[in-house]
Structure formats: C-alpha cells, structure tokens
Amino acid sequence: MTNAATSAPSPFGRALCAMITPFTGSGALDLDGARLLAVRLVSEGCDGLVLSGTTGESPTTSDAEKAALVTAVREAVGDRVPLVSGVGTFDTRHTVELALQAEKAGADGVLVVSPYYSRPPQDALEAHFREVADASGLPVMLYDIPGRTGTRIEPETMIRLAEHPRIVAVKDCSYDFLGTQKVLDRTDLAYYAGCDEHILALYAVGATGYVSTVANVVPAQLRAILDAFEAGDTPVSARLQQRATPLIELMMAAGLPGTVTVKALLNSLGLPGGSVRAPLRPAGREATRELLAAYEEFVAG
Numbered sequence: 001m002t003n004a005a006t007s008a009p010s011p012f013g014r015a016l017c018a019m020i021t022p023f024t025g026s027g028a029l030d031l032d033g034a035r036l037l038a039v040r041l042v043s044e045g046c047d048g049l050v051l052s053g054t055t056g057e058s059p060t061t062s063d064a065e066k067a068a069l070v071t072a073v074r075e076a077v078g079d080r081v082p083l084v085s086g087v088g089t090f091d092t093r094h095t096v097e098l099a100l101q102a103e104k105a106g107a108d109g110v111l112v113v114s115p116y117y118s119r120p121p122q123d124a125l126e127a128h129f130r131e132v133a134d135a136s137g138l139p140v141m142l143y144d145i146p147g148r149t150g151t152r153i154e155p156e157t158m159i160r161l162a163e164h165p166r167i168v169a170v171k172d173c174s175y176d177f178l179g180t181q182k183v184l185d186r187t188d189l190a191y192y193a194g195c196d197e198h199i200l201a202l203y204a205v206g207a208t209g210y211v212s213t214v215a216n217v218v219p220a221q222l223r224a225i226l227d228a229f230e231a232g233d234t235p236v237s238a239r240l241q242q243r244a245t246p247l248i249e250l251m252m253a254a255g256l257p258g259t260v261t262v263k264a265l266l267n268s269l270g271l272p273g274g275s276v277r278a279p280l281r282p283a284g285r286e287a288t289r290e291l292l293a294a295y296e297e298f299v300a301g
Contacts, residue, residue: 015210051085058088145174192210199222
C-alpha cells in the first residue's frame with residue numbers, strides 16, 4: 001500500500017537540499033568544494049539542489065559568483081538532478097537580471113523570494129512575481145517566508161499566481177498550515193516544506209517534498225522520511241521525523257542561522273563548507289561540539 005502523496009506533482013524532484021555555498025578560508029568562492037558537496041548530496045539521496053538561497057548566503061555573493069556556482073554544480077552532477085537557482089532580491093529589475101543569468105548558466109528553475117524590507121502590498125507582490133516569471137523560460141518556485149521578508153504571499157495571491165504557466169512550485173516557510181492547505185486544494189502548485197520540522201506534515205496532506213537546509217548534513221536520513229511514507233509505513237515515517245527533531249532544533253532554532261550550523265558540521269566532518277561571510281560569524285567551539293553530538297546521535301540510529 002502506498003500513500004496519496006505519490007501523486008503530487010514533482011517539477012524539481014522531491015528531496016531537495018538548500019545547498020550551502022562553500023568558501024575558502026579567506027572567504028573566496030570554493031567551486032571545487034561546491035562540486036564535491038553537490039556530488040555527495042546527490043549520491044546520498046537528494047534528487048534536486050537549490051543553489052544561492054538564503055542558506056547559500058545569496059545576500060553576500062555577487063551575481064558573477066551565483067552564475068559560476070550554477071555552472072560548476074552542473075558540470076559536477078550533469079543532468080542527474082534539477083538545479084534551482086535563487087534569484088530573489090528586493091529589486092524587481094535585479095531579480096529579472098538574475099533569472100536571465102541563471103537560465104544562461106544552465107539552471108532548471110529559479111527560486112524567487114518575496115521582496116524583503118520594502119514590504120510591498122499584495123497587488124505589487126503579485127506583479128513582481130509575474131514580471132520575473134515572464135522574463136525567462138525557466139519555471140519558478142515562489143519562496144514564502146514572511147518571518148524574514150516581512151511580507152506573506154497571501155493564499156489568494158498564491159492562487160492567482162498559480163494561473164501563470166511558469167509559476168509551478170512553492171517553498172513554504174509560512175507557518176500557516178491552514179493557508180497552505182487552501183492553496184493545495186485549489187491549485188496544482190507543487191509545495192515543498194521549507195521548514196524541516198514540517199517535512200512529514202506537509203507531505204501527508206499532498207505536498208511534493210522538501211527544500212531542506214538540514215539535508216546538507218543528513219540527506220539520506222531525511223529522504224527516508226518520504227520513502228517510508230510513500231511505502232505506506234506512516235508510523236515509521238513519523239518516528240524518523242521525530243528522531244530528527246533534536247538535530248533540526250539545534251541547527252535551525254537554537255539561535256544560530258542554518259548556514260552557520262551547517263558549515264560548522266561540514267567542517268567538523270571534513271566536508272566542503274569553509275567560512276561564512278559577514279555579517280554572519282562562525283559557530284563557537286561549544287556550539288559546534290553540541291551540533292556534532294546531536295548529529296552523531298541521529299545518524300547512529
């Protein structure tokens with residue numbers, strides 16, 4: 001017996017990692033590290049990668065670095081998985097330029113966050129997304145994270161945007177489970193849990209999968225949550241989600257940004273991560289010790 005979630009549309013895969021952007025010790029872009037990390041993530045269960053999102057430190061990477069990252073990762077993984085490039089900014093014109101650049105660099109889709117800080121009303125927000133979607137031939141994943149941007153993509157706005165042929169997916173960090181279900185019921189948008197604690201909950205009501213920061217360090221273990229649910233073993237899926245809770249909490253809700261906690265773990269494990277760029281600062285020794293202990297306990301089963 002399988003669960004209904006298997007019928008959810010999957011334009012970019014199901015198990016997506018919001019990949020960090022590796023840097024060298026001096027803070028330069030580490031393309032060799034990005035290639036190595038991307039190959040590891042794909043080999044361990046990620047069937048899509050999101051580059052240059054917030055986890056990828058997009059506010060502090062240049063346009064040229066974003067393009068180079070897409071090109072390098074495409075070289076490393078080939079056509080095995082879709083690549084979605086984050087292009088969202090607070091400036092519609094710049095976002096359009098980044099979408100066109102991502103298309104030229106070889107991305108399969110773009111992630112577009114709500115314009116932050118300026119807090120546009122819903123009609124302006126809708127116009128922003130439509131202009132970006134009209135600009136290139138790439139499918140668009142909307143990114144709804146009002147806790148960071150200050151602006152929610154309201155369910156009715158999302159429903160109207162779903163009429164656009166290239167707006168096909170949503171990364172959902174709205175923390176509005178009722179609103180999300182309203183959009184799922186009234187559109188064909190592919191929903192991806194953007195909060196790791198919601199992976200199973202959203203999947204169970206028809207979401208497509210997840211875009212996960214925590215997957216940078218435990219890709220196979222998070223993929224197992226979806227696989228168990230699809231196989232009809234909901235109790236096992238629930239246990240796997242619950243077992244991930246301490247690590248998710250420590251990585252995402254204990255005061256340090258996910259980028260910082262991921263890089264602390266990757267560096268501790270001898271994997272490509274490197275430094276973070278200001279204004280972020282690296283995790284301290286005690287925080288890193290706690291993260292590594294939680295990681296080891298989780299992967300030990």
